[in-house]
Amino acid sequence: MNPLLPREAEVIGRDQESPTIFSLHLRFTDARVAAGWHFEPGQFNMLYMAGIGEVPISISSDPDDEERFSHTIRVVGRETRALARLQPGDRIGVRGPFGRGWPLERLEGRDVAVVTGGLGCAPTVALIDYLMHRRRRFGRVAIVQGVKHSEDLLWRERYDEWGRRPETRVLLAADVVRGKWPGIQGPVTALFDRLELDFGNTASVMCGPQPMMVAAAHGLMERGVVARRIWLSMERNMQCAVGLCGHCQFGSAFVCRDGPVFSWPELEPLIHQKGF
Ligand SMILES: Cc1cc2nc3c(=O)[nH]c(=O)nc-3n(C[C@H](O)[C@H](O)[C@H](O)COP(=O)(O)OP(=O)(O)OC[C@H]3O[C@@H](n4cnc5c(N)ncnc54)[C@H](O)[C@@H]3O)c2cc1C
Ligand code: FES
Incomplete structure (x- = not known):
């Protein structure tokens, strides 16, 4: 085609x-x-x-x-x-x-931390469904979701359903809390102390605002997650989506063709520099 x-x-x-x-x-x-x-x-x-x-x-x-x-x-x-x-x-x-999606084979046999912020959960929903359908191939799964406002959380029933699966935990954080809220008030990284994972054998996938993903990657590495097992989904303006126009350039990579999912070592040299 x-x-x-x-x-x-x-x-x-x-x-x-x-x-x-x-x-x-x-x-x-x-x-x-x-x-x-x-x-x-x-x-x-x-x-x-x-x-x-x-x-x-x-x-x-x-x-x-x-x-x-x-x-x-x-x-x-x-x-x-x-x-x-x-x-x-x-x-x-x-x-x-x-694009290049999540590295499914490299998650197998490991605990998995899915860390998302805001609508950032959309690209991970397909992955979570994939993990749940093949539950035995993966270790413990932690779904860690941060939102600005507790009322912004989409798909509450889906989170409830995932949280009832064996060896699966859902942890929620909101900057602003109103009404009944099953999570904490604060940034998503404040949930990391509650993670019950074997960090030395954990892989993490992340989506959401770039500063949140950077803070989350550092938070997990401080706890022992290996940098090359952390993957982030990046967003850039796009036109052709097939590596021809250069609109989505990130250093020497094109987000449409080489991403949108990148490992932390691939992003780390540029992610702290303004303009990239
Ligand atoms: C790989 C990839 C996956 C995406 N997945 C989703 C998704 O699942 N759901 C979703 O709602 N959006 C997603 N986006 C973002 C979406 O493409 C933009 O929101 C959309 O292009 C905006 O188009 P527009 O004409 O409505 O707004 P525009 O008129 O183009 O822009 C309106 C405002 O949004 C900002 N904006 C435009 N594009 C982006 C962007 N890529 N990231 C952040 N801000 C932007 C502009 O700077 C401007 O302030 C994704 C982007 C990429 C690159
Ligand atoms: S959108 Fe054209 S190169 Fe990526």
Whole structure:
């Protein structure tokens, strides 16, 4: 398939997750395209609307779901506002999946800490589903999620459900707490003292605002997690998504082609420098 050519997909469902966040559930209209399409957790699609533009969005659905794929989107500007108006039956163009996802084989046999901030949880949802479906291949799993406001937490039922799985813990933190909140008040890193993991045999995957991921990576390394077992999902402006235009350049890497998932040693030389 030509990776520059959008394929038509139909909106088959839509969930309003919060006032500014929604999920679209999609299916390719061409059955042959649908049958041959699959993605790895951590990859993204380019969503195209004629006359408006194209944006990179992580795939947030279960990779084993053959009926549909989903995207969870925060409204921030022109394109995401237009996507928010879509209803079941509407059609858009989809290119993808693109990028290097989470290093699934390198998580096997290890404890796994999934650390996310804000909507950062979207790219890890597909990974968590993957881990839960193959639970015995992994050690203990800690899902550590930070949000600005306790009311910002999406998918409370999913977190409850994951937390009931064997050897799986969900830890929540919010900067501002209102009402009943099962987590702590404070930054996501304040939860690290509660982690019951074998840090010497732990791998971590992270998504969210860059300063949060940097603080979290340092927090885990201080506890003994090996730098090369920490992976971060990066976001940059994108256009081609296939390593041609250079819009997503990060040092000598292109986030669309070489990422969006990078290991800490790959990012460390540049991540502290302004402008990268
Ligand atoms: C690999 C990848 C995966 C992504 N996954 C998701 C996802 O799952 N869900 C989701 O809601 N968004 C995701 N994004 C971000 C999304 O692509 C942008 O929010 C979107 O392009 C904004 O388009 P717009 O036309 O609505 O806003 P614009 O009008 O382009 O921008 C509005 C505001 O948002 C800021 N902005 C634009 N792009 C980004 C960006 N990439 N990161 C941070 N701020 C940005 C702009 O600086 C501006 O302030 C992802 C981005 C990348 C690169
Ligand atoms: S978006 Fe064009 S090189 Fe990455």
